[in-house]
Amino acid sequence: xxxxxxxxxxxxxxxxxxxxxxxxxxxxxxxxxxxxxxxxxxxxxxxxxxxxxxxxxxxxxxxxxxxxxxxxxxxxxxxxxxxxxxxxxxxxxxxxxxxxxxxxxxxxxxxxxxxxxxxxxxxxxxxxxxxxxxxxxxxxxxxxxxxxxxxxxxxxxxxxxxxxxxxxxxxxxxxxxxxxxxxxxxxxxxxxxxxxxxxxxxxxxxxxxxxxxxxxxxxxxxxxxxxxxxxxxxxxxxxxxxxxxxxxxxxxxxxxxxxxxxxxxxxxxxxxxxxxxxxxxxxxxxxxxxx
Amino acid sequence: xxxxxxxxxxxxxxxxxxxxxxxxxxxxxxxxxxxxxxxxxxxxxxxxxxxxxxxxxxxxxxxxxxxxxxxxxxxxxxxxxxxxxxxxxxxxxxxxxxxxxxxxxxxxxxxxxxxxxxxxxxxxxxxxxxxxxxxxxxxxxxxxxxxxxxxxxxxxxxxxxxxxxxxxxxxxxxxxxxxxxxxxxxxxxxxxxxxxxxxxxxxxxxxxxxxxxxxxxxxxxxxxxxxxxxxxxxxxxxxxxxxxxxxxxxxxxxxxxxxxxxxxxxxxxxxxxxxxxxxxxxxxxxxx
Numbered sequence: 001x002x003x004x005x006x007x008x009x010x011x012x013x014x015x016x017x018x019x020x021x022x023x024x025x026x027x028x029x030x031x032x033x034x035x036x037x038x039x040x041x042x043x044x045x046x047x048x049x050x051x052x053x054x055x056x057x058x059x060x061x062x063x064x065x066x067x068x069x070x071x072x073x074x075x076x077x078x079x080x081x082x083x084x085x086x087x088x089x090x091x092x093x094x095x096x097x098x099x100x101x102x103x104x105x106x107x108x109x110x111x112x113x114x115x116x117x118x119x120x121x122x123x124x125x126x127x128x129x130x131x132x133x134x135x136x137x138x139x140x141x142x143x144x145x146x147x148x149x150x151x152x153x154x155x156x157x158x159x160x161x162x163x164x165x166x167x168x169x170x171x172x173x174x175x176x177x178x179x180x181x182x183x184x185x186x187x188x189x190x191x192x193x194x195x196x197x198x199x200x201x202x203x204x205x206x207x208x209x210x211x212x213x214x215x216x217x218x219x220x221x222x223x224x225x226x227x228x229x230x231x232x233x234x235x236x237x238x239x240x241x242x243x244x245x246x247x248x249x250x251x252x253x254x255x256x257x258x259x260x261x262x263x264x265x266x267x268x269x270x271x272x273x274x275x276x277x278x279x280x281x282x283x284x285x286x287x288x289x290x291x
Numbered sequence: 292x293x294x295x296x297x298x299x300x301x302x303x304x305x306x307x308x309x310x311x312x313x314x315x316x317x318x319x320x321x322x323x324x325x326x327x328x329x330x331x332x333x334x335x336x337x338x339x340x341x342x343x344x345x346x347x348x349x350x351x352x353x354x355x356x357x358x359x360x361x362x363x364x365x366x367x368x369x370x371x372x373x374x375x376x377x378x379x380x381x382x383x384x385x386x387x388x389x390x391x392x393x394x395x396x397x398x399x400x401x402x403x404x405x406x407x408x409x410x411x412x413x414x415x416x417x418x419x420x421x422x423x424x425x426x427x428x429x430x431x432x433x434x435x436x437x438x439x440x441x442x443x444x445x446x447x448x449x450x451x452x453x454x455x456x457x458x459x460x461x462x463x464x465x466x467x468x469x470x471x472x473x474x475x476x477x478x479x480x481x482x483x484x485x486x487x488x489x490x491x492x493x494x495x496x497x498x499x500x501x502x503x504x505x506x507x508x509x510x511x512x513x514x515x516x517x518x519x520x521x522x523x524x525x526x527x528x529x530x531x532x533x534x535x536x537x538x539x540x541x542x543x544x545x546x547x548x549x550x551x552x553x554x555x556x557x558x559x560x561x562x563x564x565x566x567x568x569x570x571x572x573x574x575x576x577x578x579x
Contacts, residue, residue, distance in 0.1 A: 200306065228544055
């Protein structure tokens with residue numbers, strides 16, 4: 001089974017629009033995993049039916065029972081996250097600050113502190129309009145552990161692919177270089193980097209590629225809006241060459257991205273111009289790179 | 292006055308707004324702009340200023356002292372993050388999983404796991420005229436942004452008094468790094484674009500701000516593209532739309548070159564003027 005992970009470092013480069021287009025082109029052979037759990041948008045293009053849903057629990061949250069608390073303050077003393085303020089003489093856990101390390105409960109002399117499992121979001125298995133299935137999720141507000149939810153989405157996608165005898169998974173990854181991205185990258189066969197020729201696009205591409213390189217995963221790159229700044233595009237192309245990254249395609253600045261999205265469509269459904277051909281070619285190149 | 296610029300979706304213009312607004316305000320007021328998008332800090336690409344100081348930022352992790360260890364296993368038992376594992380006659384520490392809670396270290400009966408510093412990133416402080424710029428940058432391979440964001444807030448609190456207008460460029464999303472970035476601010480500007488992705492991610496950001504009981508307003512970027520659903524949503528939810536930055540290819544081009552757009556495009560300056568008025572009005576209210 002092969003896993004293609006699409007990431008971008010920087011947001012707004014067209015990552016999700018392209019991933020959804022690839023999923024559409026791959027049709028029923030490709031299982032889709034939306035691992036941008038923080039701001040999952042793929043469902044707006046692939047119209048999942050939310051057939052199956054489940055709560056996701058990860059980590060813990062401390063809770064102080066006021067009946068048993070003797071106000072000794074030991075819990076607040078050991079807490080490194082300033083998560084136990086004293087409010088009107090009572091020790092109270094600040095749920096947004098608590099990291100769930102459980103240290104407070106271990107030092108409480110009256111066992112007044114218990115740790116509750118934390119519901120950090122929901123995940124779904126859906127049928128989508130490509131004739132295939134998609135695993136996606138919604139992270140709760142301000143939740144920690146998005147990396148773990150990403151891992152969950154990916155492992156479910158793998159299970160489905162095995163059951164359904166599909167040999168390809170396409171993953172829409174998260175922005176940044178932190179724990180959700182690291183989680184998105186684990187087990188990838190090929191990484192598609194979507195970037196744009198802006199000073200920030202290049203900067204973020206270099207940072208996220210450093211991470212990809214650390215994991216030793218083969219990568220290709222699509223430069224979106226390539227005509228917006230020819231100098232930076234040339235600079236990106238040079239970088240790709242130096243780092244041995246497959247240069248998949250340059251796409252033009254095209255408002256079809258937004259128009260397709262506004263129609264709830266992928267670009268390959270909406271547009272019938274040169275852009276569509278370029279995306280089809282890109283998908284074929286990606287498939288070639290993984291075989 | 293502390294103002295955060297945030298958005299659910301990435302790439303909607305957080306950095307564009309933060310850098311342009313900070314530079315614009317600095318024409319008349321002392322301003323400090325802080326880039327808290329420590330995973331991918333970009334504001335610095337748009338601000339030309341001189342480096343004032345630079346410091347390495349550390350997190351604390353346990354270090355195993357083999358000679359002292361009796362392999363009692365308490366450290367492994369008390370670590371909720373599986374960052375300390377006993378493997379045969381060895382204790383292994385996984386720094387990227389460690390949250391720095393000190394439980395293993397302080398509950399070890401033999402003092403065999405003292406906490407040591409591990410570098411997680413770098414903070415830089417720049418200055419030009421009225422404008423100070425501070426950015427923190429997470430080292431590649433470090434997974435947790437929150438501790439670095441916390442330390443950056445601390446740096447700002449120690450180095451700038453309340454006469455400064457503080458603008459914070461927040462990370463994208465709605466999870467813990469965003470909460471940490473906006474937690475102590477007085478007002479949050481949510482920037483979005485008038486598209487289905489923009490609207491969807493805006494609703495998540497609005498939920499987050501309401502959960503945090505933050506005052507906030509919306510700036511619509513790339514106004515003119517997509518549809519009216521974002522404006523309708525703001526109207527229904529009674530959310531103030533502070534400004535609309537037009538959809539203009541010239542803006543995308545200036546941005547791509549690392550240039551500030553308000554200096555070249557008068558419409559953008561006019562929109563920033565509206566945001567400035569709001570900030571100044573609120574500052575005066577605070578004084579009263």
